[in-house]
Amino acid sequence: MLPILVENVVYHHINNSLLEKKKKFIEHLNPEEIKDFLENPDDSTETFSEFSTLHSEFLVLSRVPIKPHQKKTSFSNDYRVIEGEENEYRILQHHFNYQGEDYQLEIGSSLSEVNDLTFVIRFFILIVFVVILFVTFLADTFYIEYLLKPFYKIIDTKIRRVNEPETFDHTPIKAASRDFRELDFVLNQMMDRIAEVFKKEKQFISNVSHELLTPIALLKNKLENLLQNESLDDIAIDKIAGSLKTLDMLKKIINNLLLISRIDNNQYEANEEINLTEIVSDLQEDLQDRIEDREIQFENKMQEHFVFTGNKTLIHILIYNLVTNAIKYNKPKGSITVVDGFAEEYYFISVKDSGIGMDESQLEKIFSRFARISSDQEGQGLGLAIAQSIASFHHIQIKVESVLNQGTAFTLIFEKAN
Numbered sequence: 316m317l318p319i320l321v322e323n324v325v326y327h328h329i330n331n332s333l334l335e336k337k338k339k340f341i342e343h344l345n346p347e348e349i350k351d352f353l354e355n356p357d358d359s360t361e362t363f364s365e366f367s368t369l370h371s372e373f374l375v376l377s378r379v380p381i382k383p384h385q386k387k388t389s390f391s392n393d394y395r396v397i398e399g400e401e402n403e404y405r406i407l408q409h410h411f412n413y414q415g416e417d418y419q420l421e422i423g424s425s426l427s428e429v430n431d432l433t434f435v436i437r438f439f440i441l442i443v444f445v446v447i448l449f450v451t452f453l454a455d456t457f458y459i460e461y462l463l464k465p466f467y468k469i470i471d472t473k474i475r476r477v478n479e480p481e482t483f484d485h486t487p488i489k490a491a492s493r494d495f496r497e498l499d500f501v502l503n504q505m506m507d508r509i510a511e512v513f514k515k516e517k518q519f520i521s522n523v524s525h526e527l528l529t530p531i532a533l534l535k536n537k538l539e540n541l542l543q544n545e546s547l548d549d550i551a552i553d554k555i556a557g558s559l560k561t562l563d564m565l566k567k568i569i570n571n572l573l574l575i576s577r578i579d580n581n582q583y584e585a586n587e588e589i590n591l592t593e594i595v596s597d598l599q600e601d602l603q604d605r606i607e608d609r610e611i612q613f614e615n616k617m618q619e620h621f622v623f624t625g626n627k628t629l630i631h632i633l634i635y636n637l638v639t640n641a642i643k644y645n646k647p648k649g650s651i652t653v654v655d656g657f658a659e660e661y662y663f664i665s666v667k668d669s670g671i672g673m674d675e676s677q678l679e680k681i682f683s684r685f686a687r688i689s690s691d692q693e694g695q696g697l698g699l700a701i702a703q704s705i706a707s708f709h710h711i712q713i714k715v716e717s718v719l720n721q722g723t724a725f726t727l728i729f730e731k732a733n
Contacts, residue, residue: 406421491611520576532566574704587624591630611649616653709730
């Protein structure tokens with residue numbers, strides 16, 4: 316926009332200058348000189364020309380008939396070749412009649428300086444625009460950062476770092492904006508309500524643990540005592556034994572559900588140093604009888620001796636469930652391989668078996684509670700659900716790769732490599 320305004324101002328100034336020169340030329344027009352020029356036998360163009368030494372201006376007088384309705388005076392930009400040099404000029408064309416003859420007067424002023432000036436102005440404006448844009452971006456960034464600083468602090472201190480309602484920080488956030496103060500106040504109220512619900516849920520879990528497990532223990536004790544009665548026949552003994560087995564299964568289901576609930580509610584401490592190599596070695600020794608019964612080849616290829624902070628009991632349960640799952644769904648005389656390592660600075664441990672594998676529909680629900688890969692195997696379908704809860708509690712990612720009738724690999728990817 317600015318270069319256009321500059322051009323208009325410059326053109327206006329040049330037009331006035333050309334009009335002034337035209338006026339002086341007409342006023343001092345010498346008929347004798349024109350007559351002598353037109354009568355010159357060596358020139359047949361009937362044109363009189365005058366140029367400045369630097370070709371910055373020119374004046375051309377030609378005998379040209381005036382056309383009807385032709386403007387008397389007009390301005391235009393055009394290129395002209397003067398003594399072999401082409402330049403752009405601002406040209407005034409003036410048609411007039413002098414002593415009965417029609418003439419055309421052209422007075423031109425070079426536009427090279429104007430074009431150079433316009434280019435400089437355009438370039439300068441571009442530089443200024445870029446600088447203003449950059450400064451505005453920086454100013455907006457820092458200003459927005461300043462304005463949103465309380466918001467980021469609320470997110471960081473009261474949302475992102477909160478794993479349990481008990482650890483919530485109720486300290487008011489200092490903020491100039493009333494909206495952020497209101498947000499902080501509402502968050503405090505919300506977390507108070509969540510803490511109350513969380514407290515009631517813990518109490519409910521404790522009550523369930525007592526109210527359900529106690530009757531089961533009493534029933535089991537009575538049935539075991541009843542088995543000591545010598546008057547029972549074999550059919551009664553079988554029924555009592557079946558009832559005891561059902562009670563044991565019910566007790567195990569309740570304990571597993573309570574375990575998942577406690578894990579999900581962050582009711583475990585995670586402050587122990589855990590050596591995964593030791594855990595796998597201990598599990599291999601503990602499960603050796605089951606491994607030998609199915610003639611499975613167990614290969615422990617762990618080499619990293621990775622140590623991290625968490626709950627040792629829960630990590631033991633996590634890896635135990637993965638290994639027993641690999642034993643349960645393996646093929647006779649199959650293999651189980653445990654490897655570890657680092658991938659993109661993240662530590663991983665993988666439990667791979669040569670078992671029955673899973674298809675895509677099974678993979679989608681393996682971590683669901685009471686989901687079972689095969690109905691031929693015993694179990695309640697809670698092992699992998701417990702594994703998923705423990706992994707989430709420790710911020711561990713579980714990846715599953717499986718090919719039907721070829722085997723399955725469970726990979727634990729830890730959040731940070733120590």
